[in-house]
Amino acid sequence: MIRALALLAALLFAQPAQADAFSEAVAGLSAGGFGEKIKAVETLAALGDARAVPILRAMAEGRLLARPDGALVIDGHDATTGQPAEAEGALAVSINNRLRSAIQGAVGRLGLVSPDPAERGRAAQAVLDSPSPESAAMLRKAIERETDAAVMTAMRFSLAALDLGDADPARRLAGVAALADSSLDPQVRGLLTRLAQSDSDAGVAGAARQALEGAETRLRALRIAENLFQGISLGSVLLLAAIGLAVTFGVMGVINMAHGEMIMLGAYTTFAVQEAFRAWAPAWALDFYLVAALPAAFLVSAAIGIALERGVIRFLYGRPLETLLATWGVSLMLQQLVRSLFGATNKEVANPSWMTGGIELAGGVMLTWNRVVIVLFAVAVLAGLAALMRWSFFGLGMRAVTQNRAMASAMGIPAGRVDALTFGLGSGIAGIAGVALSQIGNVSPNLGQGYIVDSFMVVVFGGVGSLWGTLVASLSLGVVNKFLEPYAGAMLGKILVLVFIILFIQKRPRGLFALRGRSAEA
């Protein structure tokens, strides 16, 4: 292996002059004194020849043997040429700690000329740990040869960081200028801060200060962007939980306290579908279990919703307080049912591989895919519902029955069936929300309880019966919550939001987007 590598390297760098200098330097490794050996190591590192790496490594590990005739042997092969060689009477080249650290530094810098881009990238970062003028020179040379764009960036970055410690103020200034773009990195900010405080040259110090200020501004902007994203993400979760309620409560006026349990059932359906896929589906299909879980969750929750409407709620129209209590009873029973079927412990629902990970923006801001997908999904569900209500025949019937029940019946719309289907739709959407929520949190029998108060708040805040209101209310509540969190803590933030809504309803009892006209006086 070593032989093959050495041969390859020899072919790549087949320049006689360099080869000569190289073998000379290698020969110097077995010189008498440690000082001379160190010099030979430095020379090897400065030559920038990748062949030197295995030799230096062998030396550090004590596998480099010197024959009495001066030839160097590693594991039965000549160190320079790679030909098989006798190791009779050879002794290990002795090293000490100083030499060992010199070797380490040299190997690190030589990584810059490694044929493997990943290795070069690592080396570019590693030079920052032991800054020296030599490594700066080496980096400069390596940058000229570099072909890989990512490694090049890393090298430029390291070089600029090294330049900050240079004796020449012009170099330092150039370093600051080069780093101003990447000043979000905490390491760089540390370097710049040191420079800004204690550089002897006023110009350099000023430039560093300016770069730091720019960094602060951009960091603040990034924090805001991060909060905004997290707020939108939280808002989209609220939105998902509340859309179904916007149908059952908003459109039909039914207080369904079991709404959270419809979400919970959707999450458990997702779990069941996942287990079914794990048991029976081919391996490639595992990643797409969510696609099957969506309609399954919709159907399960919708079926239970329709059964609830036909079996209980139908008899309680016009008596909202009784509806509230009866559906609360249903929610208790559903929770206990799931607890008996699946056990009280949390169930694990895995993210499919296309939803794991995320994109990292500068400064450590992370957008995870599952959050991004949920934001898009929530908007899609809302748009789908709005389209259904606006353009489908079913939507027309739904609106007709809510606006004027008697007239709709007289026109031949089966009001009872529309009631059942509308309630089923709202419940089914809650089930779909459960699929999404299973991707970001625990799946437990109490899952729905955490959302019920929040979703009612969203619907009431947005204005009962208005889908737009639901969208605006959930997003603004999510964002406000996230922006309050750093100042007030998560719980206090939530309390403040609740208090705010209670006060808000004082001013506008019918919510942000109050319905006007006939449907308002239902």
Added chain:
Amino acid sequence: MGPVLSRLLAIDDRRFWLGFGAVGILLLAVVPSLNALPAGHALNVPDYAVTLLGKYLCYALLALSLDLVWGFAGVLSLGHGAFFALGGYAMGMYMMRSIGGRGVYGHATLPDFMVFLNWQELPWYWMGFDSFWFAAAMVVAVPAGLAFVVGWLAFRSRITGVYLSIITQAMTYALMLAFFRNEMGFGGNNGLTDFKELLGFDLSRPGVKLGLYTASAVMLGVAFLVCRFIVGSKLGRVLMAIRDAESRVRFLGYSATAVKLFAFVISAVLAGIAGALYVPQVGIINPSEFSPANSIEVAIWVAVGGRGTLLGPVLGAFAVNGAKTWLTGAAPELWLFALGGLFIVVTLLMPKGIVGLAAQARERLRGRPVPLIEEKRNA
């Protein structure tokens, strides 16, 4: 006794006073004397049963307080657990202070959890709670104040029906979140516990437990009479009119806001007193008492017993909690099914609760079935 007062107290209603006296004798004389019988005697009421009964009496008082606003004014508050818990916390704070230097950490004034949190001095809102009378005043004042503010805000902007229910639910939910925080200074998650004595009486002694039970029974009786007084008065008439047709009452010139606010505040005070009597008997108060589920459970006690009657909530609290005690012991996994089923059955089939069952049955026997389902859509 003037004629007005005599009418208000319905002093001539012999049947009521006979029943009231009988129940009073049962609770205040029969139970304590049975408790005094030697252990092992067939009729002995053991100490734990006395404490259990005391707890039920507090629940009954809580249910009664909710019935005053729900049954008579049509205001279904789902936040009565919050008033109950606030009263309990006020009493708990007094008992915490009276532990004094006998806590685990032995600090003279600071309760254990504050020492544990490294607090140096008592927060201002703990001042005064070393006095029982101050604490007792707070038991009344804090729930009353909260009810006044929330009620004033809500009733003024004519928030009624389910909206009011949801707002009150959000109120108790927010309070629960707040009390869970350690920084609030109410013991966070664990709440207040390890009480030693009340007014110098050792809480672990059976005699003191009997005393607390007696106090609860007396308080329930007093509250019952107070509610009866309110309901029987002219104001009670207005309350019921508001329940049945609020806008008509407004048009007639009554201030629905003020009347409802009055009932709401009185109700909150009763709930707070129930909490204050409850905490020394169970020995702990923690934020889970604020959980919305607790408050909504109170509503089902009232509904089971029969809302709009004063006897109903008391019966309902005893029936449901008795069933709970029995069933959570016998088959814990069935309890939530039973409770959930109760919610459905009561709302669908027993709109008048236990108290109304007899009337319902009578009507049915006469061949005039009571309409169970009112066809009132879009109302």
